[in-house]
Amino acid sequence: MTKASQMHLGLFILGTGHHVAGWRLEDAEAGAENFPLIERIAQAAERAKFDLVFFADALNTGPKVHPSVMVRFEPLTLLAALAMRTSRIGLAATASTTYSDPYNLARTFASIDHLSGGRAGWNVVTGAFAEAAANFGHASHPAHDLRYAIAREFVEVAKGLWDSWEDGAIVMNKAAGQFADISKMHELNHKGQYFSVKGPLNISRPPQGYPVIIQAGASDVGRDLAASIAEIVFAVQQDLEIAKQTAADLRARAVKFGRDPAHMKIMPGVCPIIGTSEADAKAKLRALGEFSDPASALKVLSERLGHDLSSYPLDGPVPALPQSTIMQGHAVTLTALARKHNMTLRELRDYAASAMGHRLLVGTPEQVADGLEEWLVAGAADGFNIMPPWFPGAFDDFVEQVVPILQKRGLFRKDYRGRMLRDHLGLPRPPHPQAGITIDAIGQTVAS
Numbered sequence: 027m028t029k030a031s032q033m034h035l036g037l038f039i040l041g042t043g044h045h046v047a048g049w050r051l052e053d054a055e056a057g058a059e060n061f062p063l064i065e066r067i068a069q070a071a072e073r074a075k076f077d078l079v080f081f082a083d084a085l086n087t088g089p090k091v092h093p094s095v096m097v098r099f100e101p102l103t104l105l106a107a108l109a110m111r112t113s114r115i116g117l118a119a120t121a122s123t124t125y126s127d128p129y130n131l132a133r134t135f136a137s138i139d140h141l142s143g144g145r146a147g148w149n150v151v152t153g154a155f156a157e158a159a160a161n162f163g164h165a166s167h168p169a170h171d172l173r174y175a176i177a178r179e180f181v182e183v184a185k186g187l188w189d190s191w192e193d194g195a196i197v198m199n200k201a202a203g204q205f206a207d208i209s210k211m212h213e214l215n216h217k218g219q220y221f222s223v224k225g226p227l228n229i230s231r232p233p234q235g236y237p238v239i240i241q242a243g244a245s246d247v248g249r250d251l252a253a254s255i256a257e258i259v260f261a262v263q264q265d266l267e268i269a270k271q272t273a274a275d276l277r278a279r280a281v282k283f284g285r286d287p288a289h290m291k292i293m294p295g296v297c298p299i300i301g302t303s304e305a306d307a308k309a310k311l312r313a314l315g316e317f318s319d320p321a322s323a324l325k326v327l328s329e330r331l332g333h334d335l336s337s338y339p340l341d342g343p344v345p346a347l348p349q350s351t352i353m354q355g356h357a358v359t360l361t362a363l364a365r366k367h368n369m370t371l372r373e374l375r376d377y378a379a380s381a382m383g384h385r386l387l388v389g390t391p392e393q394v395a396d397g398l399e400e401w402l403v404a405g406a407a408d409g410f411n412i413m414p415p416w417f418p419g420a421f422d423d424f425v426e427q428v429v430p431i432l433q434k435r436g437l438f439r440k441d442y443r444g445r446m447l448r449d450h451l452g453l454p455r456p457p458h459p460q461a462g463i464t465i466d467a468i469g470q471t472v473a474s
Protein backbone atom coordinates (compact mmCIF):
# COMPACT_ATOMS: atom_id res chain seq x y z
CA MET A 27 0.00 0.00 0.00
CA THR A 28 1.21 3.45 -0.84
CA LYS A 29 0.53 6.45 1.34
CA ALA A 30 -2.31 8.39 -0.20
CA SER A 31 -2.87 12.10 -0.08
CA GLN A 32 -6.33 13.52 0.38
CA MET A 33 -9.06 12.55 -2.02
CA HIS A 34 -10.93 14.84 -4.39
CA LEU A 35 -14.70 14.70 -4.42
CA GLY A 36 -17.06 15.61 -7.20
CA LEU A 37 -20.83 15.47 -7.05
CA PHE A 38 -22.56 14.25 -10.19
CA ILE A 39 -25.94 15.99 -10.00
CA LEU A 40 -28.43 14.17 -12.18
CA GLY A 41 -32.13 14.92 -12.31
CA THR A 42 -33.80 12.82 -9.69
CA GLY A 43 -30.79 10.64 -8.97
CA HIS A 44 -28.66 7.96 -10.57
CA HIS A 45 -30.90 5.03 -9.75
CA VAL A 46 -33.57 4.61 -12.43
CA ALA A 47 -36.22 4.48 -9.71
CA GLY A 48 -34.69 7.17 -7.46
CA TRP A 49 -37.45 9.63 -8.33
CA ARG A 50 -40.09 7.35 -6.84
CA LEU A 51 -38.78 7.40 -3.27
CA GLU A 52 -40.78 9.36 -0.76
CA ASP A 53 -38.06 11.90 0.06
CA ALA A 54 -36.89 12.29 -3.55
CA GLU A 55 -37.52 15.64 -5.22
CA ALA A 56 -37.71 16.21 -8.94
CA GLY A 57 -34.47 18.00 -9.64
CA ALA A 58 -33.91 18.14 -13.36
CA GLU A 59 -35.78 21.41 -13.88
CA ASN A 60 -35.96 22.58 -10.29
CA PHE A 61 -33.36 25.31 -9.90
CA PRO A 62 -33.98 26.00 -6.19
CA LEU A 63 -33.30 22.32 -5.48
CA ILE A 64 -30.17 22.21 -7.65
CA GLU A 65 -28.95 25.37 -5.95
CA ARG A 66 -29.55 23.80 -2.53
CA ILE A 67 -27.66 20.64 -3.52
CA ALA A 68 -24.71 22.61 -4.95
CA GLN A 69 -24.55 24.76 -1.82
CA ALA A 70 -24.62 21.64 0.38
CA ALA A 71 -21.72 20.23 -1.67
CA GLU A 72 -19.87 23.52 -1.19
CA ARG A 73 -20.44 23.47 2.58
CA ALA A 74 -19.02 19.93 2.53
CA LYS A 75 -15.95 21.33 0.64
CA PHE A 76 -16.43 19.22 -2.47
CA ASP A 77 -14.06 20.02 -5.33
CA LEU A 78 -16.85 20.33 -7.86
CA VAL A 79 -20.38 19.65 -8.95
CA PHE A 80 -20.86 18.13 -12.38
CA PHE A 81 -23.76 18.00 -14.86
CA ALA A 82 -23.82 15.53 -17.74
CA ASP A 83 -25.59 16.18 -21.02
CA ALA A 84 -27.05 14.57 -24.09
CA LEU A 85 -28.56 16.20 -27.14
CA ASN A 86 -31.57 13.96 -27.48
CA THR A 87 -34.40 12.53 -25.44
CA GLY A 88 -37.30 10.16 -25.90
CA PRO A 89 -39.89 8.08 -24.13
CA LYS A 90 -37.51 5.36 -22.98
CA VAL A 91 -34.55 7.26 -21.58
CA HIS A 92 -33.58 7.21 -17.90
CA PRO A 93 -36.11 9.38 -16.04
CA SER A 94 -33.36 11.61 -14.71
CA VAL A 95 -32.39 12.76 -18.18
CA MET A 96 -35.73 12.82 -19.97
CA VAL A 97 -35.93 16.58 -19.54
CA ARG A 98 -33.19 18.83 -18.21
CA PHE A 99 -31.58 22.25 -18.26
CA GLU A 100 -28.94 23.07 -20.82
CA PRO A 101 -25.97 22.56 -18.49
CA LEU A 102 -23.81 25.57 -19.37
CA THR A 103 -26.73 27.90 -18.73
CA LEU A 104 -27.14 26.13 -15.42
CA LEU A 105 -23.46 26.63 -14.54
CA ALA A 106 -23.80 30.37 -15.18
CA ALA A 107 -26.75 30.51 -12.78
CA LEU A 108 -24.90 28.48 -10.15
CA ALA A 109 -21.86 30.74 -10.49
CA MET A 110 -24.02 33.48 -8.92
CA ARG A 111 -25.25 31.29 -6.07
CA THR A 112 -21.99 29.62 -4.99
CA SER A 113 -18.55 31.02 -4.31
CA ARG A 114 -15.93 28.29 -4.02
CA ILE A 115 -17.06 25.00 -5.51
CA GLY A 116 -15.99 24.01 -9.03
CA LEU A 117 -18.73 24.04 -11.69
CA ALA A 118 -18.34 21.45 -14.41
CA ALA A 119 -20.49 20.23 -17.26
CA THR A 120 -20.47 18.19 -20.40
CA ALA A 121 -20.29 19.76 -23.82
CA SER A 122 -20.11 17.72 -27.00
CA THR A 123 -17.29 18.11 -29.49
CA THR A 124 -19.37 16.40 -32.17
CA TYR A 125 -22.33 18.79 -32.13
CA SER A 126 -20.82 22.08 -30.99
CA ASP A 127 -18.77 24.79 -32.59
CA PRO A 128 -15.36 25.52 -31.05
CA TYR A 129 -15.65 29.31 -31.19
CA ASN A 130 -19.04 29.37 -29.46
CA LEU A 131 -18.08 26.76 -26.89
CA ALA A 132 -14.69 28.30 -26.03
CA ARG A 133 -16.49 31.60 -25.58
CA THR A 134 -19.17 30.11 -23.32
CA PHE A 135 -16.66 28.32 -21.10
CA ALA A 136 -14.44 31.41 -20.91
CA SER A 137 -17.52 33.39 -19.86
CA ILE A 138 -18.41 30.86 -17.15
CA ASP A 139 -14.82 30.84 -15.90
CA HIS A 140 -14.89 34.66 -15.64
CA LEU A 141 -18.39 34.75 -14.11
CA SER A 142 -17.44 32.18 -11.48
CA GLY A 143 -14.00 33.55 -10.65
CA GLY A 144 -12.15 30.56 -12.10
CA ARG A 145 -14.34 27.60 -11.24
CA ALA A 146 -15.30 26.15 -14.64
CA GLY A 147 -14.68 22.59 -15.79
CA TRP A 148 -15.48 21.08 -19.20
CA ASN A 149 -16.25 17.39 -19.62
CA VAL A 150 -15.17 16.85 -23.21
CA VAL A 151 -17.50 14.24 -24.67
CA THR A 152 -17.72 12.96 -28.17
CA GLY A 153 -21.43 12.25 -27.69
CA ALA A 154 -22.30 8.73 -26.79
CA PHE A 155 -25.84 8.91 -28.15
CA ALA A 156 -26.35 8.49 -31.89
CA GLU A 157 -29.91 9.87 -31.71
CA ALA A 158 -28.40 13.37 -31.47
CA ALA A 159 -27.39 13.30 -35.17
CA ALA A 160 -30.99 13.74 -36.30
CA ASN A 161 -31.31 16.91 -34.22
CA PHE A 162 -28.47 18.59 -36.08
CA GLY A 163 -29.36 17.69 -39.63
CA HIS A 164 -26.67 15.00 -39.83
CA ALA A 165 -27.43 11.80 -41.71
CA SER A 166 -25.54 9.72 -39.16
CA HIS A 167 -23.52 9.90 -35.97
CA PRO A 168 -19.78 9.90 -36.80
CA ALA A 169 -18.00 6.61 -36.06
CA HIS A 170 -16.39 6.13 -32.64
CA ASP A 171 -12.73 6.77 -33.54
CA LEU A 172 -13.59 9.64 -35.88
CA ARG A 173 -15.47 11.33 -33.03
CA TYR A 174 -12.30 11.14 -30.96
CA ALA A 175 -10.16 12.58 -33.77
CA ILE A 176 -12.61 15.51 -34.04
CA ALA A 177 -12.54 15.94 -30.25
CA ARG A 178 -8.75 16.16 -30.20
CA GLU A 179 -8.70 18.94 -32.77
CA PHE A 180 -11.67 20.68 -31.13
CA VAL A 181 -9.85 20.93 -27.79
CA GLU A 182 -6.68 22.17 -29.49
CA VAL A 183 -8.74 24.93 -31.16
CA ALA A 184 -10.50 25.83 -27.90
CA LYS A 185 -7.18 26.16 -26.08
CA GLY A 186 -5.81 28.28 -28.92
CA LEU A 187 -8.86 30.54 -28.66
CA TRP A 188 -8.48 30.86 -24.88
CA ASP A 189 -4.94 32.06 -25.60
CA SER A 190 -6.25 34.85 -27.85
CA TRP A 191 -5.33 37.41 -25.21
CA GLU A 192 -2.32 37.22 -22.95
CA ASP A 193 -2.92 37.93 -19.30
CA GLY A 194 -2.96 41.67 -18.73
CA ALA A 195 -3.77 42.51 -22.36
CA ILE A 196 -6.69 44.72 -21.40
CA VAL A 197 -4.68 47.53 -19.80
CA MET A 198 -7.33 50.28 -19.64
CA ASN A 199 -4.71 53.00 -19.26
CA LYS A 200 -6.91 56.09 -19.01
CA ALA A 201 -4.03 58.56 -18.99
CA ALA A 202 -2.45 57.13 -22.14
CA GLY A 203 -5.79 56.44 -23.80
CA GLN A 204 -4.82 52.83 -24.34
CA PHE A 205 -7.63 50.31 -23.77
CA ALA A 206 -5.84 47.12 -24.84
CA ASP A 207 -2.22 46.18 -25.48
CA ILE A 208 -2.76 44.77 -28.95
CA SER A 209 0.72 43.20 -28.98
CA LYS A 210 -0.80 40.77 -26.46
CA MET A 211 -3.66 39.80 -28.76
CA HIS A 212 -3.14 36.75 -30.97
CA GLU A 213 -5.07 35.46 -33.94
CA LEU A 214 -5.32 31.70 -34.03
CA ASN A 215 -5.58 31.19 -37.81
CA HIS A 216 -6.34 27.50 -37.34
CA LYS A 217 -6.91 25.48 -40.48
CA GLY A 218 -7.14 21.84 -39.56
CA GLN A 219 -8.79 18.68 -40.75
CA TYR A 220 -12.16 19.41 -39.14
CA PHE A 221 -12.17 23.07 -38.15
CA SER A 222 -11.14 26.37 -39.59
CA VAL A 223 -11.11 29.18 -37.04
CA LYS A 224 -9.44 32.55 -37.41
CA GLY A 225 -9.86 34.13 -33.97
CA PRO A 226 -9.13 35.95 -31.80
CA LEU A 227 -11.82 35.10 -29.25
CA ASN A 228 -13.79 38.12 -28.05
CA ILE A 229 -13.21 37.49 -24.36
CA SER A 230 -10.03 37.68 -22.28
CA ARG A 231 -8.08 34.66 -21.14
CA PRO A 232 -10.07 32.70 -18.52
CA PRO A 233 -8.96 33.21 -14.90
CA GLN A 234 -7.79 29.58 -14.83
CA GLY A 235 -5.95 29.96 -18.14
CA TYR A 236 -8.12 27.15 -19.44
CA PRO A 237 -11.14 25.69 -17.66
CA VAL A 238 -10.28 22.34 -16.06
CA ILE A 239 -10.53 19.68 -18.76
CA ILE A 240 -12.38 16.48 -17.89
CA GLN A 241 -12.61 13.37 -20.05
CA ALA A 242 -14.26 9.99 -19.60
CA GLY A 243 -13.05 7.96 -22.55
CA ALA A 244 -12.29 4.38 -21.66
CA SER A 245 -11.64 2.74 -25.05
CA ASP A 246 -8.10 2.70 -26.41
CA VAL A 247 -8.51 5.97 -28.33
CA GLY A 248 -10.57 7.36 -25.45
CA ARG A 249 -7.81 6.64 -22.95
CA ASP A 250 -5.27 8.23 -25.25
CA LEU A 251 -7.36 11.38 -25.45
CA ALA A 252 -7.89 11.39 -21.68
CA ALA A 253 -4.20 10.85 -20.99
CA SER A 254 -3.19 13.63 -23.36
CA ILE A 255 -5.66 16.33 -22.29
CA ALA A 256 -7.63 15.39 -19.18
CA GLU A 257 -6.99 16.94 -15.81
CA ILE A 258 -9.82 14.85 -14.38
CA VAL A 259 -10.70 11.42 -15.71
CA PHE A 260 -14.19 10.17 -14.93
CA ALA A 261 -13.64 6.42 -14.81
CA VAL A 262 -16.17 3.59 -14.69
CA GLN A 263 -14.79 0.84 -12.48
CA GLN A 264 -16.29 -1.76 -10.17
CA ASP A 265 -13.28 -3.96 -9.46
CA LEU A 266 -10.26 -2.78 -7.48
CA GLU A 267 -7.67 -4.79 -9.41
CA ILE A 268 -8.99 -3.63 -12.81
CA ALA A 269 -9.26 -0.06 -11.49
CA LYS A 270 -5.60 -0.19 -10.38
CA GLN A 271 -4.50 -1.50 -13.77
CA THR A 272 -6.57 1.14 -15.59
CA ALA A 273 -5.18 3.95 -13.44
CA ALA A 274 -1.62 2.70 -14.00
CA ASP A 275 -2.28 2.49 -17.74
CA LEU A 276 -3.70 6.03 -17.87
CA ARG A 277 -0.78 7.42 -15.87
CA ALA A 278 1.74 5.63 -18.13
CA ARG A 279 -0.01 7.05 -21.20
CA ALA A 280 0.11 10.56 -19.65
CA VAL A 281 3.88 10.20 -19.19
CA LYS A 282 4.14 9.08 -22.82
CA PHE A 283 2.40 12.34 -23.79
CA GLY A 284 4.99 14.31 -21.80
CA ARG A 285 2.63 15.09 -18.93
CA ASP A 286 3.02 14.88 -15.17
CA PRO A 287 0.52 12.17 -14.18
CA ALA A 288 -0.07 13.99 -10.89
CA HIS A 289 -1.85 16.58 -13.00
CA MET A 290 -4.48 14.04 -14.07
CA LYS A 291 -6.92 13.16 -11.30
CA ILE A 292 -8.64 9.82 -11.77
CA MET A 293 -12.11 9.94 -10.25
CA PRO A 294 -14.24 6.79 -10.65
CA GLY A 295 -17.98 7.12 -10.14
CA VAL A 296 -19.39 5.74 -6.89
CA CYS A 297 -23.05 5.33 -5.98
CA PRO A 298 -23.31 5.25 -2.17
CA ILE A 299 -26.32 3.66 -0.49
CA ILE A 300 -25.99 4.37 3.19
CA GLY A 301 -27.89 2.72 6.05
CA THR A 302 -27.78 2.55 9.82
CA SER A 303 -26.52 -1.02 9.35
CA GLU A 304 -25.42 -3.04 6.33
CA ALA A 305 -28.80 -4.78 6.38
CA ASP A 306 -30.59 -1.42 6.40
CA ALA A 307 -28.54 -0.20 3.42
CA LYS A 308 -29.28 -3.42 1.53
CA ALA A 309 -32.97 -3.02 2.31
CA LYS A 310 -32.82 0.49 0.76
CA LEU A 311 -31.25 -0.95 -2.37
CA ARG A 312 -33.95 -3.64 -2.51
CA ALA A 313 -36.67 -1.01 -2.08
CA LEU A 314 -35.20 0.93 -5.00
CA GLY A 315 -35.18 -2.28 -7.04
CA GLU A 316 -38.87 -2.84 -6.32
CA PHE A 317 -39.69 0.60 -7.70
CA SER A 318 -37.69 0.00 -10.89
CA ASP A 319 -39.39 -0.11 -14.23
CA PRO A 320 -37.74 -3.16 -15.90
CA ALA A 321 -37.95 -1.66 -19.40
CA SER A 322 -36.14 1.55 -18.38
CA ALA A 323 -33.55 -0.50 -16.51
CA LEU A 324 -32.91 -2.71 -19.54
CA LYS A 325 -32.62 0.37 -21.75
CA VAL A 326 -29.91 1.74 -19.46
CA LEU A 327 -28.00 -1.55 -19.67
CA SER A 328 -28.51 -1.71 -23.47
CA GLU A 329 -26.94 1.73 -23.78
CA ARG A 330 -24.07 0.76 -21.51
CA LEU A 331 -23.37 -2.46 -23.46
CA GLY A 332 -24.02 -0.82 -26.82
CA HIS A 333 -26.65 -3.31 -28.02
CA ASP A 334 -30.42 -3.77 -27.67
CA LEU A 335 -30.83 -6.51 -25.08
CA SER A 336 -34.63 -6.79 -25.18
CA SER A 337 -34.64 -10.10 -27.05
CA TYR A 338 -32.27 -11.97 -24.70
CA PRO A 339 -33.59 -14.18 -21.84
CA LEU A 340 -33.28 -12.30 -18.58
CA ASP A 341 -32.38 -15.37 -16.58
CA GLY A 342 -29.71 -16.48 -19.00
CA PRO A 343 -26.08 -15.42 -18.99
CA VAL A 344 -25.05 -11.98 -20.18
CA PRO A 345 -24.61 -12.57 -23.94
CA ALA A 346 -21.28 -12.22 -25.71
CA LEU A 347 -21.76 -9.14 -27.89
CA PRO A 348 -19.77 -7.48 -30.66
CA GLN A 349 -17.64 -4.49 -29.60
CA SER A 350 -19.73 -1.49 -28.60
CA THR A 351 -19.50 1.64 -30.69
CA ILE A 352 -21.19 3.72 -28.00
CA MET A 353 -19.45 3.43 -24.63
CA GLN A 354 -16.73 0.84 -24.97
CA GLY A 355 -15.38 1.35 -21.47
CA HIS A 356 -18.74 0.75 -19.80
CA ALA A 357 -19.31 -2.34 -21.93
CA VAL A 358 -15.96 -3.87 -21.05
CA THR A 359 -16.15 -3.26 -17.30
CA LEU A 360 -19.78 -4.35 -16.94
CA THR A 361 -19.24 -7.51 -18.97
CA ALA A 362 -16.15 -8.32 -16.89
CA LEU A 363 -18.17 -7.82 -13.71
CA ALA A 364 -20.91 -10.15 -14.96
CA ARG A 365 -18.40 -12.86 -15.92
CA LYS A 366 -16.52 -12.57 -12.62
CA HIS A 367 -19.67 -12.99 -10.52
CA ASN A 368 -21.49 -15.29 -12.93
CA MET A 369 -24.36 -12.81 -13.16
CA THR A 370 -27.50 -13.34 -15.19
CA LEU A 371 -28.71 -10.63 -17.54
CA ARG A 372 -31.39 -9.74 -14.97
CA GLU A 373 -28.77 -9.30 -12.24
CA LEU A 374 -26.58 -7.14 -14.44
CA ARG A 375 -29.65 -5.11 -15.45
CA ASP A 376 -30.45 -4.45 -11.80
CA TYR A 377 -26.83 -3.52 -11.09
CA ALA A 378 -26.73 -1.06 -13.97
CA ALA A 379 -30.11 0.36 -12.89
CA SER A 380 -28.59 1.36 -9.56
CA ALA A 381 -25.54 3.28 -10.57
CA MET A 382 -25.69 3.29 -14.39
CA GLY A 383 -22.78 0.86 -14.44
CA HIS A 384 -20.65 2.58 -11.81
CA ARG A 385 -19.45 1.17 -8.51
CA LEU A 386 -22.09 0.64 -5.84
CA LEU A 387 -21.10 1.03 -2.20
CA VAL A 388 -23.85 -0.29 0.05
CA GLY A 389 -23.36 -0.18 3.81
CA THR A 390 -22.89 1.90 6.92
CA PRO A 391 -21.15 5.29 6.71
CA GLU A 392 -17.93 3.61 7.94
CA GLN A 393 -18.18 0.91 5.28
CA VAL A 394 -18.70 3.50 2.55
CA ALA A 395 -15.73 5.51 3.86
CA ASP A 396 -13.66 2.30 3.95
CA GLY A 397 -14.59 1.56 0.34
CA LEU A 398 -13.36 4.98 -0.75
CA GLU A 399 -10.20 4.85 1.36
CA GLU A 400 -9.25 1.42 0.06
CA TRP A 401 -9.22 2.59 -3.56
CA LEU A 402 -7.45 5.84 -2.75
CA VAL A 403 -4.68 4.14 -0.77
CA ALA A 404 -4.29 1.45 -3.45
CA GLY A 405 -3.66 4.12 -6.09
CA ALA A 406 -6.77 3.12 -8.04
CA ALA A 407 -8.26 6.61 -7.66
CA ASP A 408 -7.30 10.18 -6.80
CA GLY A 409 -10.86 10.93 -5.84
CA PHE A 410 -14.45 10.00 -6.57
CA ASN A 411 -17.40 11.27 -8.51
CA ILE A 412 -20.25 10.75 -6.08
CA MET A 413 -23.46 9.63 -7.80
CA PRO A 414 -26.28 9.54 -5.25
CA PRO A 415 -29.12 7.15 -6.13
CA TRP A 416 -31.67 9.89 -5.43
CA PHE A 417 -31.72 13.54 -4.41
CA PRO A 418 -31.55 15.22 -2.04
CA GLY A 419 -31.81 12.61 0.77
CA ALA A 420 -29.12 10.19 -0.38
CA PHE A 421 -26.65 13.04 -0.87
CA ASP A 422 -27.51 14.53 2.52
CA ASP A 423 -26.69 11.13 4.05
CA PHE A 424 -23.27 11.19 2.37
CA VAL A 425 -22.52 14.75 3.46
CA GLU A 426 -23.72 14.31 7.02
CA GLN A 427 -22.44 10.81 7.69
CA VAL A 428 -19.53 9.93 5.39
CA VAL A 429 -17.72 13.25 4.85
CA PRO A 430 -17.03 13.74 8.61
CA ILE A 431 -15.48 10.26 8.77
CA LEU A 432 -13.25 11.02 5.78
CA GLN A 433 -12.24 14.33 7.36
CA LYS A 434 -11.51 12.68 10.69
CA ARG A 435 -9.28 10.16 8.93
CA GLY A 436 -7.42 13.03 7.23
CA LEU A 437 -8.61 11.82 3.83
CA PHE A 438 -10.60 14.89 2.88
CA ARG A 439 -10.16 18.63 3.38
CA LYS A 440 -11.98 20.54 6.11
CA ASP A 441 -11.80 23.78 4.18
CA TYR A 442 -10.86 25.16 0.81
CA ARG A 443 -7.39 26.65 0.47
CA GLY A 444 -7.88 28.51 -2.79
CA ARG A 445 -10.70 30.02 -4.78
CA MET A 446 -10.37 28.35 -8.16
CA LEU A 447 -11.17 24.80 -9.21
CA ARG A 448 -7.50 24.36 -10.15
CA ASP A 449 -6.57 25.27 -6.56
CA HIS A 450 -8.86 22.58 -5.13
CA LEU A 451 -7.40 19.99 -7.48
CA GLY A 452 -3.77 21.06 -7.05
CA LEU A 453 -3.46 21.73 -10.77
CA PRO A 454 -1.14 24.36 -12.23
CA ARG A 455 -2.51 27.24 -14.27
CA PRO A 456 -1.41 26.66 -17.88
CA PRO A 457 0.96 29.48 -18.85
CA HIS A 458 0.14 31.45 -21.97
CA PRO A 459 2.33 30.08 -24.79
CA GLN A 460 3.55 33.56 -25.69
CA ALA A 461 4.01 34.75 -22.10
CA GLY A 462 7.47 36.13 -21.56
CA ILE A 463 7.96 36.60 -25.29
CA THR A 464 7.70 40.03 -26.85
CA ILE A 465 8.08 41.29 -30.36
CA ASP A 466 10.70 44.04 -30.68
CA ALA A 467 10.42 47.15 -32.81
CA ILE A 468 11.72 45.43 -35.92
CA GLY A 469 9.35 42.49 -35.57
CA GLN A 470 11.75 39.97 -34.08
CA THR A 471 10.75 37.72 -31.21
CA VAL A 472 12.74 38.33 -28.05
CA ALA A 473 12.41 36.83 -24.58
CA SER A 474 11.40 39.41 -22.00
Ligand SMILES: Cc1cc2nc3c(=O)[nH]c(=O)nc-3n(C[C@H](O)[C@H](O)[C@H](O)COP(=O)(O)O)c2cc1C
Nearest residue numbers: 082083120153154242243244245248260353354355
Ligand atom coordinates in the same frame (compact mmCIF):
# COMPACT_ATOMS: atom_id res chain seq x y z
C1 LIG B 1 -18.99 10.06 -15.21
C2 LIG B 1 -19.23 10.03 -16.68
C3 LIG B 1 -19.97 11.04 -17.24
C4 LIG B 1 -20.26 11.04 -18.60
N1 LIG B 1 -21.01 12.03 -19.12
C5 LIG B 1 -21.39 11.98 -20.40
C6 LIG B 1 -22.25 12.95 -20.92
O1 LIG B 1 -22.66 13.86 -20.21
N2 LIG B 1 -22.63 12.85 -22.22
C7 LIG B 1 -22.19 11.84 -23.03
O2 LIG B 1 -22.56 11.79 -24.20
N3 LIG B 1 -21.33 10.91 -22.56
C8 LIG B 1 -20.96 10.96 -21.26
N4 LIG B 1 -20.14 10.00 -20.77
C9 LIG B 1 -19.66 8.97 -21.68
C10 LIG B 1 -18.25 9.27 -22.11
O3 LIG B 1 -18.06 10.55 -22.62
C11 LIG B 1 -17.78 8.27 -23.14
O4 LIG B 1 -18.60 8.33 -24.27
C12 LIG B 1 -17.89 6.92 -22.59
O5 LIG B 1 -17.16 6.85 -21.39
C13 LIG B 1 -17.42 5.92 -23.60
O6 LIG B 1 -16.15 6.21 -24.04
P1 LIG B 1 -15.34 5.06 -24.75
O7 LIG B 1 -16.10 4.67 -25.98
O8 LIG B 1 -14.00 5.67 -25.02
O9 LIG B 1 -15.28 3.96 -23.76
C14 LIG B 1 -19.80 9.99 -19.42
C15 LIG B 1 -19.04 8.97 -18.85
C16 LIG B 1 -18.75 8.98 -17.51
C17 LIG B 1 -17.94 7.88 -16.93
